[in-house]
Amino acid sequence: MLELKTLESDETNLRLLVTGVDTPYINAIRRIVLTEVPCMAIDEVVIIENSSVLHDEIIAHRLGLIPIKTDLDGYNLPEECSCRSEFGCNLCRVTFTLDREAKDEPVTVYSGDLVSENPNIAPVSDKIPIVKLGRGQKLKLEAYARLGRGKNHAKWQPVSLSAHKHLPKIRIDAEKCNACGKCVETCPRKVLAKSKGKVEVVDLYACTMCRDCVDACPEEPSAIEVNWEKNAFIFILESTGALPPERIITEAVKILDRQLKEFTDQIAEVQKA
């Protein structure tokens, strides 16, 4: 049945070969990753002093877009938190402070200058410029980060890429093919290669199914055929760094499970009535 194979995996990227599922199944996971998996982002900013050249709103917006390393087990979504307060509590909010001043030389304020109340919750990178301060300018603010979902604002999306594509199927007719190499030359992704008087597929997963090789083939009808495998997909995920990619997928599956359970419960209610 369902089979998974890891094609590529590091701290931010994940590429999976998923076989034995249909399009709605894999698309549901893709969309839940984008819209439902929570992650942390700065949501509210109190500007105490800002004499920089950027307006308060622009600085607040830039702060909001900074991806923040998220601890999903230690924090609650504000709407699900037991504190029921609009302002939030220690379980659903992280406070950051920033206080920088340029004295004699202009300075750049970086995301690394944000001081978090919880050392585990910090910006993904310390080198994001927030603003540049000229001589005598000052920036002092307090920022509150919360968990949120991608459907409310893109800053709460844990990924910068969540996509799936069909697994390509390339068939070369050995009888018709005379190994002229025209298809090898035109392929923009270097999927094909010529070896021992034969054209071979060397990098199937790179194929985008553009079918340039089919058009390039001088044989009529073409000796090469590009199609896709039924019920096999390549799932590509690129995390912003807020959460590890494996965690994002497992979280997405959990959320889908919860939603389906809610659905069956509702159906049972309807049947009872």
Added chain:
Amino acid sequence: MIIPVRCFTCGKLIADKWEEFAIRVKAGENPAEVLDSLGLKRYCCRRMILSHVDIIDEILRFHEEAEKRKEARRRYYQE
């Protein structure tokens, strides 16, 4: 003005890569190779860095001139 924090199209973090890109391209490296080594694969993220003009330094100069003028005016009225 200042480099945007994320790519407008896909949302990848790009702001932390700008300074390295600017330094290395100024040193004479090929911009395409620098973008590759920074891990910017898609053309949406590449154009963010490639087409950016950092003018915040120029804006800061105006700020300094304005401060000087304010100071001069203050001194004039004191005398």
